[in-house]
Amino acid sequence: MILSPQPTGPRSDFLRTLSERGFLHQCTDLAALDSWLCSGAGTAYNGFDLTADSLHVGHLIPIMMLRWFQKTGNKPIALLGGATSRLGDPSFRDTSRPLLNQEQITKNLIGIRRVFERFLAFGDNPTDAVMVNNSDWLGGLNYLDFLRDIGPHFSVNRMLTSESVRQRLEREQSLSLLEFNYMVMQAYDFHILAESCGCLLQLGGSDQWGNIVSGVEFGRRIGGRTLFGLTAPLLTTTSGAKMGKSVSGAVWLNADRLSPYEFWQFWRNTGDTDVGRFLRLFTELPLGEIARLEVLRDSEINEAKKILADQITRLCHGLDAAVRASETSRRIFEAGEVPAGLPTVRLPHSLRGAFPLVDAMVVAGLAKSKSEARRLIVGGGVRVNGRSANDEAMRLVDADIQNGVIRLSVGKKRHVLLQPV
Template identity: 55%
Template sequence: MSQYKSEFLRTLEERGFIKQITHPESLDEYCLSETPIGYIGFDATADSLHVGSLLQIMMLRRLQQAGGKPVVLMGGGTTKVGDPTDKEKSRPLLTDEQIASNMEGIKKAFEPFLTFGDGPTDAIMVNNDDWLSKIGYVEFLRDYGVHFTINTMIKQETVDRRLRNEQPYTFLEFNYMLLQAYDFLELYRRLNVRLQLGGSDQWGNIVNGVELTRRVADGEAFGLTSYLITTASGGKMGKTADGAVWLNADRKSPYEYWQFWRNTEDADVGRFLRLFTDLPIDEIEKLEALEGAEINTAKIALATATTTLLHGADAAAESERAAAAVFGNGSVDEALPTTEVPLVDIQAGMLVAAAFTAAGLSQSNGEARRLIKQGAAKVNDKAVSDQNGVLTEADVSDDGVIKLSAGKKRHALIKPI
């Protein structure tokens, strides 16, 4: 039996999101009595978000599903400073042009998960550069600096760790927590935002914003954090041998995205079904009860449900069909990630190692040669033994492609044009 009465908090609790809440009873009452308005900030450090941000997006989705209004805060201003949280060294500073370009790419990730518009529960997107770039420094220090103490700030985990390890912690980074707290106050004033959501690594910053809003505006403000997701084996969520699992289709194809979820560790399947899909809890309980080889049925359900949310039902079904074809009978399927290369390169004899790198199955030709040496590289399902081997026109199938495989689970196509 849930301790919460509101649909939003009951859902988060049931699905395993909640780690910390600043004022649980008052937040529950707020969610019952009004249309709750909550936000999460996303800095523009890359041109796409990755799976590591998906939990935050899903919290905004749960808020909207429960009748609340999600606010997506783009960090056009805070990205200029760089969030030091959980970082061992300063982030590289980006230009205004890079930040603007990254924001355009990031915006695409939210559209499949949230309904944007002008309605009372429609999501909206705002940019904190709209107010942060207009702050007068002396006025900011006078009005808000008095509410922060150095004593408290240096106790935050990232600051404390950097100082203990005698690693530089710049004054620029030190200001980040003040700016993030000010964001909450500004959103409260502009949009009546009462709730900030985030990962538990942001707890200190979120509490700062809650306290600043309560002190300066005498506003009722709340903070809620989710667990930081690691895999059962201790790995970081969204990180693979190929790098980050990006949400934008131009960075990670629907098939690759589907395959990432299909490869979930057995012990994580039930938890990920709760967090990252809309499948009903009773259906999830049946899937997570499967054992032995049957757990693959649950993994396929997870992969298809997550891919449907991001890329649509057609792309998910096509990815599932492609995987069945590839892993069932070793056939070639057009849904596999495909890289076009000039036909003349194949006619001249393209290094297999170079082809693996071009297809994204290796980070470099050297890494591709190591795959070959380990017996993990295949061309058209046949193992490659020569580290200096080449692809020729004879390797092109009747479908006009060459299938490359790195291990048992990673596949791609080379298409001569």
């Protein structure tokens, strides 16, 4: 069912917090979930597949949901999809995910685990977080036994009505049996966690709604349990555009994939109309302070953006990294310096003679194509080591290397250091 807020608002601390901060989107039974959460500490999980060695900003909303779940006196479970990552979630994708081998999945698990250690408190206390891997129970299943025991509880007719599946079929895009089984695997995860951990709530993004509802229905059929599903809206700007790209590509949460400075700068560049919403979703600032900041206008709103960048970078990378990123930005944009900490990209080969500027801009992620790079250069928006570069035929030479790098800039906010190798 689509979320129907209660007239008086949620009574439980968790749902009230999520409601006030803009996380609530869909819930299977909001009133019953609220009553359960008011009866004592509950247990909830959110699943994350191991498709890369870091999570990205699109995962921040479900991570913050788990964080608030713990901060309001409950026990969160971070489920890592060591098994389901081998299938690939087809939700709202045009094509199948590339299949990963076990070595890649193990490597990705190590990288992703570091993210959760910054946001959740793990340990042996009643509300300490737990991290589990679904390969522990899915990896050893006998396929025939699984089909016999679990298959009868799923209707193919019902599965075909799932929005993510329906869209693929309507576009006449291939949906393999491997991917079709993903919904069953996720539902089985919920069942196992309900049996072993008393976990009655699954959290997720709105793209997971169909899978979550299947798990709730499966839990009722196989165990007679009342399970709950709750989703948050996907991360978009006010205009509805998906978020998640920086100058260098995806906005990763691990520092070895995206520097804390680039991460900080991504949030500093938030649109004016998104500042208040993002402060509610991605920081723990009091709502009264957020209300004060979001009504700032003109140049004053920039201070609110800096606070947003400071707060989320502190959560994701720690206080020291947030302070350094903020100071790096100040020195670039206010003092006109070029401090260490700017994103650095290695050129694919050494500067043997000369390297076309248009190619360098594409390599640096400052332009998506050579034609875009040429337009930026001719338009006067490109600088090399602080000097304007208006010649689209310009080549970078050894003499452009200063202290081992070449600084490329587009406009006032986008800077990348090229490091010849």
